[in-house]
Structure formats: structure tokens, C-alpha cells
Amino acid sequence: MAAHSPFPSPWQADVLDDPVALTRAMVDIESVSGDEKEITDAVELALRSAPHLAVDRVGNVVRANTNLGRAQRVILAGHLDTVPLHDNFPSTLDGDLLYGCGTSDMKSGSALALHLAVSLPEPVFDVTYLFYDCEEIDAEHNGLNKISQSHPDWLAADFAILLEPTYGLVEAGCQGSMRVVVRIEGRRAHAARSWHGVNAIHGAAEVLRRLAGYESRRVVIDGCEFREALNAVYIRGGVAGNVVPDLCEIDVNHRFAPDRTAVEAEAYLRDFFEGYHVEVVEAVGGALPGLSATPAQDFITAVGTAPLAKLGWTDVARFASLGIPALNFGPGDPNLAHTKNEHVEVTKIVEGAEVLRRWLAG
């Protein structure tokens, strides 16, 4: 379908027709958050090569619509950025396993959307294919977040699927996410007479002891079990090599089940860190599973397995906040996301493409 387009795609038709080859081609374009121009250019050109799509772009966010006058519109969405490389670029193929940064989270998912966009000219629903940047960093940079404010009409739909890694399962809802800074204060002194000071880094022992002893709360909603998490993600402190430090700061990431609001999660953390100074840096609520909507039920039937809880915060919460039922479905293994050993099973990519095609082709 790309042969006669005035916008030649950087990828040949045989790559766009093969979701595995397309995943690998997308992984091999480096796109750590903030550096997505090259991959967005490639995706845009591939979409423009398909004459049945209406394509728009704002910054590094690209939308491609079918406009067939169908009764319902669905969204297939994926981000194009990755976490920093970790000796895992470019991709390598070992039997059924494709290794590399972004293979699981989530270029295999975004490749499915791009593959279907260019290869399925007449889906049974109208479809909005959406690709965006900066999902792996602070929410203020998130392309979907920005477009939901500047171009909310781009997100008008009856149902949305976010192609985040779920290992081919339907993962419903998502947990909320909160970042706080815990501050431990002390008093400076010369390190040779430290008993005249109070060592703030030593004072962090109790905060870290509580974190190390943390036990996840587990909540079942709509048959989906959500498991919370609480982790120090950064620690810093120190003045000079011969000075007892007067400040130690710990950045803590909290994932909370969608039965709690961000306000309730904050109250929990203030209680957990009682006796210490806690500042909330970022907070986003989760999304309840919301499985009762008809399009969701149709899709679950197409997949054929029972839905599970989504533990990571994902942009389904942004769709949920706009009143659009949304769920996560992608070929990657979420347990491998952000790891050095990140990979995706080729079989899962092929099966994911088949499920989506079965559903969209009717």
C-alpha cells in the first residue's frame, strides 16, 4: 500500500507488513525520552504512505485517522520513547526472543498499531492511531498529556487500547503514582569531632529500615488484584569529605491501587514516614478497571482470557479522566520493562497482531 504514495516511508512495505520486522526497525532507532524526533519522523512518513489515513502531527505526537463513517471510534495508542539505554542497544535476536531497549516497553506494542494502521484500510470501527513522546519522564513533558489539553478532539472516542506491555493479556485500570521527597536534617560538624554534630545520613537509617520492611497492600477490584509498591528511587547527601552532613534527601516512588485517591495515598505516606519531613513532588491518580463498557467486553471476548489488574501507572488513566474506557494490551512482558535484559517474544508480537486484526477486521 506504500508503493505509490507521495510520502515514501523509510521502511519498505515488507517491513510494515511484518510486525516483528517493524518492531526491530523501531527498536533500532534510539529514542530515549526527549530524543524522539527521528523515530517520530519515520512513523509519520510511514502513516502518510497509506492513502486511507488522515495524518496530523504536533511536536512529536502523530495521529492517523480512518474516516469511514463507522458508528464507533476506537483508539490504538503507544509511546515512542524509552528509558535510558543500559548496554542493550541495538536489538539482537536469539531464537524467539528479541532483545533490546524498548522491545517490551513498548515499541512492540507501538509497532502493532503502526502495522495495523497501514495494512488495514477498512476496519469495522473507525480507528484513531496515536503515537507520542516523553512517556517515561515527568508528566509535564508527556505528549499524550499535552495533546489532551491542546487538542482534546484528537482523543474523542468510544474506547481506547493502550499497547503497553501486558504479555498478551488484558490488563485493566492502572495504579496511581506519587513521588515524594523525604528530608532528614542534622547539624554540621568537623568529621574528626562528629559528636558535636548530628549526621543526617546516619539519620536516614530509620527511613530506609521502614522502606526495606514495607509490605505491599493488595486490593481486588472487578476481579483484578492490584499490588502496591513503595521504593526509594534516589538518595543524596553530603557537604565535604571531612564534614558531618546536615541534610539527606530520599526520593520515594509510591504506586497505589485505584481504590485510593492521590489525597488518600499522600495521607498514607505521611503516616508511614511519621517524624520526617515529606514533600509531594508529583501525584497522579489511577484508573478503576472500568470493564463494563461494551467495546471493552467485545475486545476481551476477542482476546479470550480473563482481565488482570495493571500495576504500573499508564496513560489509560488519562483516557479514564476524559471519560473514555481504556485498557492495556501489548506483547511485551511488563516484568522486563526498564531492565537491562529487556526483550519480547516474537510469538507474542505475532499473536498480538492476530488478535487486533481479528477484532478490527470483524
Place this chain on the structure above:
Amino acid sequence: MAAHSPFPSPWQADVLDDPVALTRAMVDIESVSGDEKEITDAVELALRSAPHLAVDRVGNVVRANTNLGRAQRVILAGHLDTVPLHDNFPSTLDGDLLYGCGTSDMKSGSALALHLAVSLPEPVFDVTYLFYDCEEIDAEHNGLNKISQSHPDWLAADFAILLEPTYGLVEAGCQGSMRVVVRIEGRRAHAARSWHGVNAIHGAAEVLRRLAGYESRRVVIDGCEFREALNAVYIRGGVAGNVVPDLCEIDVNHRFAPDRTAVEAEAYLRDFFEGYHVEVVEAVGGALPGLSATPAQDFITAVGTAPLAKLGWTDVARFASLGIPALNFGPGDPNLAHTKNEHVEVTKIVEGAEVLRRWLAG
């Protein structure tokens, strides 16, 4: 004595004649380690204004000698740098207390040396006045350390006094100092599924617990009690805001009594941090009190109080390693060194000048 010199001092004769005014003038020249050129220029010009002194300079190290043919030569030495400012610059005077960065450690001491150098043309011993840079940072930059290797003849003497803060007491010997890095390793994972990883920052809890529970060993040598210290001075860890970190590093500073060698102190630390990876970054041995030498006994008599142990590592260990008996004596309060509240008692500066003059004038 500066009136007719071809090298006009930046400080008037009335300032050089008054050790309190001179302390304040030296404090008000900012000289954080690595930035000592301006104060060294001023000290050099002041020394060159005194015709009875032979002055040499290498980098930011200045030496001024009397050459009177006396039977014995003594050294008065002080560093010109300070730790980083901490809202305590420039100086302020409040009654008997002079506040500011370097007032105690150790511009009041170095001011005594400069005051005596220019105002006492015929001491009973020949005197080497020595001023140097970069004492508050890594030993490789230390001006006295460098000059002891490039110009060891500058340090030829029978006895040395280092004018580090001792609150007007004689502090003998010094403790050794060692810096190690303790590494805690983990395994990365996505922060929403942290149970698949091992959080290295949480793993630091046990290391910090041991540090918080540390109890000083105390040793009495030649009647002087040495009290050891063990402190985290830096901590760092973290990969990204949504990643369970796989590495946490703690820089630890250890001060050990001079009855232990650096090798013995290292063995102690490896035992203390058993189960963790420990790397020694820097190690310098201490100095035994060495109070039996005749010039030391003479000086102790001039001061009139019993000597105590020096807890901080000081450059007396460099003199000791060259076979030169050395002790610490200065007007500053060592407990105030490196603190925001650093200050010196004007009375102690005046008394210190009187003690040194009584001893050197005979």
C-alpha cells in the same frame, strides 16, 4: 617595619602589628580551597615588606626565613584555605567573638605566624614561617605535602608548631584519617513491580544502622586521650524516577588513634562493614604525641598547661613522618571548625600572640 619596603604590603603596619585586626583582614579575603591566590599574594607582600626575612614562593606556598645563625630552627606553619562558605562571610565582630569562615580554622592561627614574622626581627631561634594552600581538600593538592616532596629543605628544622585551632591548648600528635566507599548492590526493575528487583538504597539501611550505632574507641597515649570517629560523609544512588536502583554508594570518613596504623584501621573497617563491598580511597596515618623532644618541652612550659590529644588529622603527621617533632597550638576552637557558626575569641588571639612572643623573644 613595612614603611620603607620596596614591596608595599596590602595591609598597613597597624594591621600587621595587631593580630586581631590581621585575623579579620585575612578572613575577609575569600580563600576556599583552590582559590587561594589573592590571600597568598597579600601574605607574600606582607612578608616581603619585612627586611629581616628571606622570602620564597612556589605556587601558593610561601616561606619566610630568619637567618640569624641560631643553634636551633623552629617552624611556625599555617594553611590559608577554608572549607566552603556557609552564610558566614565576611567576618562580623560581636563583643569578644569574631565570626566568619576560617576564623577558627585557621586564619587566626596563620595571622599569629604572619604577625610574629613581620614584628619580631630577632627571635632566639631561627624561624621558618610557612603558609600553604589546599589543606581542606584531598591530600594530593595539599601545599605542605607537595612542598615536602619538591623542596624538602624548606622543612629542615628541630621543631614545628602548626597553628591549627586548639583553643590555646597544646594538642599533641594527631589521629589518622581514612576514606572508604561502601557499595550496596541490587537489581534494577520497574518501580511498579519492584518485587522483581532488589532495591540497593533500601539495602543501605543496615550499613547506616551500623554507622548510627557506632561507639568511639578511646585510647590514652602519653596522657593524651584520643577519641575515634566514623561518619558517612556522602551518599548517592538512583537511576530514574521509576526504576528500582541497583547501586547505592556511601563515602565513609574514619578517624583513628595513632596507636593504629592505616593497615590496622582498614582491617577494622572491613570487619565493621562485613558483608559489604569496601574500597579504600584515601588513607593517612596519624602521629604519636612525641612530647619528649626538648623544644616541645620548652614550648609546653611557655604555654603553662598540660598537653591534650589532637583528634583531627593535621599536617603535624607530615612533620612527624619527616622526623620533626611537631604539635598543634592555635587560638581557634576546634569544635567550631567547619560549622556555620564558626568564630574565634579575640582574647584567645591576643593570648596566643603573647605566648608565642614570650617563647620566641626569650
